Amino acid sequence: MTYDALLLVSFGGPEGPDDVLPFLRNVTRGRGVPDDRLTEVAEHYYHFGGVSPINAQCRALIAALRGELSVHNLHLPVYWGNRNWPPMLVEALQRMRADGIKRSLAFVTSAYGSYSSCRQYLDDIAAARAAVGVDAPIIDKIRHYFDHPGFITPFVEGVKAALPHMPSNTKLVFTSHSIPLSMNEVSGPAGARYTEQHAEVARIVAETAAPGVDYDLVWQSRSGPPESKWLEPDVNDHLALLAQGGTEGVIVVPIGFTSDHLEVIWDLDNEAAKTAEHLGMAFTRVATPGTHPAFVSMVRELIAERTQGAPAQHLGKIQTFDNTPDGCCPARRPPIPSR
Numbered sequence: 001m002t003y004d005a006l007l008l009v010s011f012g013g014p015e016g017p018d019d020v021l022p023f024l025r026n027v028t029r030g031r032g033v034p035d036d037r038l039t040e041v042a043e044h045y046y047h048f049g050g051v052s053p054i055n056a057q058c059r060a061l062i063a064a065l066r067g068e069l070s071v072h073n074l075h076l077p078v079y080w081g082n083r084n085w086p087p088m089l090v091e092a093l094q095r096m097r098a099d100g101i102k103r104s105l106a107f108v109t110s111a112y113g114s115y116s117s118c119r120q121y122l123d124d125i126a127a128a129r130a131a132v133g134v135d136a137p138i139i140d141k142i143r144h145y146f147d148h149p150g151f152i153t154p155f156v157e158g159v160k161a162a163l164p165h166m167p168s169n170t171k172l173v174f175t176s177h178s179i180p181l182s183m184n185e186v187s188g189p190a191g192a193r194y195t196e197q198h199a200e201v202a203r204i205v206a207e208t209a210a211p212g213v214d215y216d217l218v219w220q221s222r223s224g225p226p227e228s229k230w231l232e233p234d235v236n237d238h239l240a241l242l243a244q245g246g247t248e249g250v251i252v253v254p255i256g257f258t259s260d261h262l263e264v265i266w267d268l269d270n271e272a273a274k275t276a277e278h279l280g281m282a283f284t285r286v287a288t289p290g291t292h293p294a295f296v297s298m299v300r301e302l303i304a305e306r307t308q309g310a311p312a313q314h315l316g317k318i319q320t321f322d323n324t325p326d327g328c329c330p331a332r333r334p335p336i337p338s339r
């Protein structure tokens, strides 16, 4: 297959205080997220002047990708469209159509399966194509890359660099975004793909970077009404449990995320770090891939998989698809049970 463009698809985030509430409404439209939760999350954004770092991180990734592609003599224009805040997917597809793009690969800033981390991106791409209408470019999403060396390596390096500075009784704490249990249950053809893929990443990073050091996989940033069941334990509760058991330090590894956006700089660097401080534990948070050269090269390698049949690189042992087949994760989001 040949492609004439690469489209970066991301979440989007507010770029000033006036953007915060409209952005939150875009994200949670029809989702049953209570107002209390929105007010609380708005405060997290206001703490940073209403600016999420995610758009700047996308711009940095695009700049790095353009460099990477041109160094390798790949003349593929790079476009950018977000799901929830400008530049929106629709505008990106309109620009692509105006530029004569017929068929593009899409790299999504989420490495895993599940409705929220994969299918929702596909749904939003499909909706944007429908909105653009006739001659909208065809978009093929690049596969889940959770166990690609380019995603794993930055976390491995981060853990290795942190370990010598930590107390002897230190544990690794892998974290990702919590999702409703109902969403995890229907994720992937056999269910629980989201948690399985994360467990595999935690295992690979731990065994490579810190053999013999205990580790756990926990969840953060849960949303929805308090009564509904989401993946647990929460990172803060887990830190309390570790402290009770005599753990003196934690290396928190945010494997759920590709860049240091708000879930990382607020929910971990602020909330979880404070929790650790109250508990008297040393705390280090490892960087996300961001624009790490291995991560940037990974995108080029994933393109080569699709265009030149380059062998798929997988460090993990679980079966994954090269691409998301139609049957994978429900095309309609499983409802968050409401109160």
Ligand SMILES: CC1=C(CCC(=O)O)c2cc3nc(cc4[nH]c(cc5[nH]c(cc1n2)c(C)c5CCC(=O)O)c(CCC(=O)O)c4C)C(CCC(=O)O)=C3C
Binding pocket: 011, 012, 013, 014, 024, 027, 028, 031, 033, 037, 038, 041, 052, 053, 054, 109, 110, 116, 117, 177, 178, 179, 180, 221, 222, 223, 224, 256, 257, 261, 262, 263
């Ligand atoms: C799995 C997952 C990822 C990782 C995969 C991926 O990266 O896509 C992710 C990423 C992100 N989530 C983000 C922001 C938000 N997520 C929310 C709400 C929700 N997230 C969910 C899941 C995920 N979210 C779910 C099931 C909800 C409940 C509502 C719904 O069913 O949709 C809300 C509403 C308020 C709240 O309740 O927190 C906000 C503001 C940002 C931007 C950060 C920034 O601005 O820097 C990013 C990268």
Ligand SMILES: [Fe+2]
Binding pocket: 177
């Ligand atoms: Fe989210």
